[in-house]
Amino acid sequence: MPMTEKTIAEEEIARRLDALPDVIAAAFESDATARVILNAGKAAGLAIDTIGAVAREVGYVMLGVTPAAEFVSGVVKIVGDRKKAEGIAATINKEVFLPIRDAMRRTYGGQWPDAPAEPSPATPAGPAPRIIPPPPPGQKPAPPGAGAAMP
Numbered sequence: 001m002p003m004t005e006k007t008i009a010e011e012e013i014a015r016r017l018d019a020l021p022d023v024i025a026a027a028f029e030s031d032a033t034a035r036v037i038l039n040a041g042k043a044a045g046l047a048i049d050t051i052g053a054v055a056r057e058v059g060y061v062m063l064g065v066t067p068a069a070e071f072v073s074g075v076v077k078i079v080g081d082r083k084k085a086e087g088i089a090a091t092i093n094k095e096v097f098l099p100i101r102d103a104m105r106r107t108y109g110g111q112w113p114d115a116p117a118e119p120s121p122a123t124p125a126g127p128a129p130r131i132i133p134p135p136p137p138g139q140k141p142a143p144p145g146a147g148a149a150m151p
Helices: 010-019 022-029 031-043 048-063 068-079 082-111
Strands: none
Touching: 010 048, 022 031, 022 048, 022 082, 031 048, 031 082, 048 068, 048 082, 068 082
């Protein structure tokens, strides 16, 4: 099972925890948060050490060490299975992060978007395809790429 290699010093954790708004600090230290993470990990069949690594990643997001936009990819690295990781992350997002989202936005700014932070494989990222209208009646269509650089 792949594990994340990110670690921060206990002093840095304590410094960041002391600076957190009360609502985020309470969620960070909450038994309910721990139960959500444990139950999500068990439901996905994770080993206890892997669940611990997921819990650490959740804490890093709350502390601002891991940007929220990187949470799902961090869990994927830890778990090693995208489908399991996305299920775990969805549960944690709903039950842990959603109740404190406004405080997280105030604390960490724009890294807490309303939309999913990472595109799923079902919705490819990138620009929408260019739609070219048909030529007027009696006119031949232009060859591909012709007229693309119009002023």
